[in-house]
Amino acid sequence: MNSGQKLTALDEAQAIPAGSPYTITVTNSGQFVDDWGVRYSATGLPLTKVTSAPLQGQYSVRSGVYTFAAADASAAVLISYRYSSATGVQLNIRQQLMGFAPTFQILLNELYAGKQANLLLYSCVAEKLSWATKNEDFLVPEFDFEAFSNAGGQVMDLYLAE
Structure with a gap:
């Protein structure tokens, strides 16, 4: 850490x-x-x-x-x-390199009680993207993916205010 x-x-x-x-x-x-x-x-x-x-x-x-x-x-x-930012902590998770697949990077951001939490996933593979629609109801998108290590062995960085 x-x-x-x-x-x-x-x-x-x-x-x-x-x-x-x-x-x-x-x-x-x-x-x-x-x-x-x-x-x-x-x-x-x-x-x-x-x-x-x-x-x-x-x-x-x-x-x-x-x-x-x-x-x-x-x-x-x-x-x-x-x-x-010099405040907070960073947790880096690594893994041995796995096989090849088309990948993308995701940055997830959440703000709660005036503090930010960020999760950067370096290499992800999508499994499913669907748009569940119901008559006279909300559209509920569903996006399933898995996170893997990139070429540098990085899986994710987690940034927390405390």
């Missing part, structure tokens, strides 16, 4: 400046870890991440500084990213 954790800033509300430079420095830029996407506030539509020179509907990011196109000036956006 290690001290410190990685927290998630989920949908941090920002506005792209009206004039150049069209950059936003996120609140926790000094502890920035990685980007988890940008969406337009008004529509919820995601912007596309590029390495440099973004056009309208695109952005680039480096060390917590997000750069946008002039065509997106004054647009309200929601930025999601992870950042490190």
Whole structure:
């Protein structure tokens, strides 16, 4: 177990400046870890991440500084990213490398009583995705998956406030 954790800033509300430079420095830029996407506030539509020179509907990011196109000036956006914190604990679980399958990474985030808990699963394989629909009832999505180790032997990181 290690001290410190990685927290998630989920949908941090920002506005792209009206004039150049069209950059936003996120609140926790000094502890920035990685980007988890940008969406337009008004529509919820995601912007596309590029390495440099973004056009309208695109952005680039480096060390917590997000750069946008002039065509997106004054647009309200929601930025999601992870950042490190010296508080809390981190538990890393490892496993021997297993066989090959198409995988994806999941970041699960929960906020309770003003404290964040984050679980990063490095390598997952989906088993089932269904949308149970009932007449005049709620849509209940069901998503089953399994978590495995990645090439570095990492299974998950658990970040807790206490």
